[in-house]
Structures are given as C-alpha cells and as structure tokens.
Amino acid sequence: MRLHRNLCFAVIDGLHQIFNEDAYADKVVQSLLRRDKRWGSRDRGFIAETTYEIVRYKRLYGEIAAVKSPFSRDDLWRIFAVWATLKGIKLPDWKYFTETPSRKIKGRFDELSKIRVFRESIPDWMDALAVSELGERLWTNELTKLNEQADVILRVNTLKITKEKLQGLLYDEDINTEFIKGYDSALKLSERANVFRTEAFKQGFFEVQDASSQLVAAYLNVKPGMKVVDVCAGAGGKTLHLASLMQNKGQIIAMDIYESKLKKLKIRARRNGVHNVDMRVIDSTKPIKKLHNKADRVLIDAPCSGLGVLRRNPDSKWKLQPEFIDKIKSVQQDCLEQYSKMVKSGGQMVYATCSVLPSENNNQVDNFLNSESGKAFTFVKDNKVFAHKSGYDGFYMALLTKQ
C-alpha cells in the first residue's frame, strides 16, 4: 500500500480532534470524509479505517512510540508511523518519518503483546473492572472481539419491503448482502459501503442496526394494537423496530430526557413510514405518572457504559471514567424503579443495555426484583449476548412480567 499525503494529513487531524479535543470518533470521521469530494471509496475507507484502528490501539501504539497524551502533532505522526510499520507499509521519505526506528517498533510490539492491557489497548481500571466481573478468560475473549471492526448490518423495514426485495434493490446499487440465520430482519453487507447514499435508504427501506440490537424489540413480545412505552427511546432505533413488529397498529410512546434525540426520531419515523409513535420528553415526573399502570409493554433501553459496543465506539475506552459507570448504574436502578410503574397488570417489560458487565445487567434486574417496586414482577428470561460468542455487539436483555 502507498501512503497518500492528503489522506494521512486527514487522519492526523482526526486523531488530534479525538484525542486532544475530546471529539467523538464517529462524528470526526464523518466530517473528515466530507473534506474532499474527489476522494473515492478506497480513500474514504483508508481514512475511516486507519483513524478507527489507531483510536482502538492508542495505548499500544502510544507506548511503542514512547509518547504521552496530550499528543503534539509530531507525537501523532510517531503513532501513525508505528501503525504503518506494524502493518508492513513502506514509509515514504517525508520529514515525519525520518527517524522511525522500524526494528525497535517490532521488538516493542512483541514484548508488549504479552500483556493484555497493552495488546488489547485498554485502561487498567477498565480491564480490572471487567476481570472482576467476568473473570479473566471470558473478558480476554470478549475484549479481543471488541477490538475488531464491526460488520455493517441493516434492519429491513418490513412495513415497506421484504428482506428478499431489499437484497435485490441493493444488489442493483452494487451492494451485496447476506441473510443472517436467527435474525429475521437482518441483512449483512458482504463488503463495507456507504449505504446512506442509496435510494433504498432514502425510501426508508432499512435502518443500520447491529444484529444484537435487533434482538431487543423482538424480546418484548409486542402485538399490533398494544400500548407500548419505549422510555429511553433516544433517536429511536428500537422504536422503529417496535413499530414494524406492531405493523404500525396500536400506540408507541417514545420518551427520552433529551428532546433533540426525539426530534431525530421524528425524522426517521417519517422516512420509515411509521405512524403510530407519539413522542414525549421526560422533563418532570408528570409524563411518567400519567402512564402508571397503563402500558401493555415497557422497554427500558437503559443508558449504560457501552462496553458491549466498543467495536463501534472505540474512543469510549479513552473517554469513559469509573465515576461515570458508578453514576450510570444508579440511573439504571432509578429507571427500573420509576418506569416499571407504567406496566399494567399482566403486562411485560424488557430491561436492556449494550454493556457486558453483570453489574449493569442481571445484577440490576436482581436488585430491582428484590426491591419494593420489583415485588409485583417475575423474571421470565434473559439473554447475555457476548460479541465473541455471537459475532455481533455485546448486549443484555431481560424480560419481566407484572402479575
């Protein structure tokens, strides 16, 4: 592979924003890709994949390059040189690379690869936390998988099209996809492509949604005509799936504490041809109280550490703090306690996260079931989805019934 100067500069600029300015990697990559209209899919792929890979292995590459954050531009070029050397890419004779010690880089890599926190590039506290909750073996396997690039998975909007028809339409736009066994509405891209540009996307025939995430709405046993509350709806990935499963019949009340997220959901609902969603901002306890004992189904897709989706958000490794995880756990317990009150007698509730930590998942459900508000509920089943076992994101979902 030959390195092109303007593409490498884009990567360095992106890394500077992500590492030094706390910007989100996905937003940074999106904006880098808009920089030059002449860039083709290979150029865009280089920028996105290189940036993500260096973010993923920041600790390892930084250690080999002997640089410490905050990184100067020279430091970032050193990190880049480590990445390129380990990839076996011949470094051009640019000034940034004149002193690159290629042999030393490979030697340091071999040494550091023996230690998990360097090999898999993860902060010590995060590694220790996960080991204490999951055990050494499970965590080592999971972490390795969470460092791989994720597949692009689509969820077919069955309100508008069948999986087979969508596959044909995408094929006509040069995008090959595969069915995934066990995931009814999923199509996996055989090769990465910018699906948002397709006519099929503009027509609302699909949403991009990981296969594990597609299990959550299905776990809630919704039926057309029901009253369903999606209480941490965000921009509505699962709300839209619920609407498809309910064939647009009945009522979904999508709630979130952020109005800006619900506004995005509104746009997506329109594109998806979804008509049965009402949006309500949780700005006091009132909108929740109004729904006490009213819902056939409640989905709590709780805010969490996101440790199950590190493949998509590798920068979380460097942005998350232990205090945040502690705080989010109390929000999760609060969500279970407050929002469970909306379930009517005989109704059901799903509690879900995109974390793999038991303390955010089954332990939270156990705590809830042992609490005063949880007394009315019985545990039906749960699904602990690990990336290294399923091949998709790490997730958790539990189904509870109210007597």
Ligand SMILES: C[S@@+](CC[C@H](N)C(=O)[O-])C[C@H]1O[C@@H](n2cnc3c(N)ncnc32)[C@H](O)[C@@H]1O
């Ligand atoms: C995991 S995300 C939801 C993702 C969304 N369900 C989807 O499928 O696209 C969690 C959401 O919970 C919201 N949230 C955080 N604290 C909340 C609270 N106390 N009550 C309700 N929603 C909350 C966040 O704004 C965020 O949108």
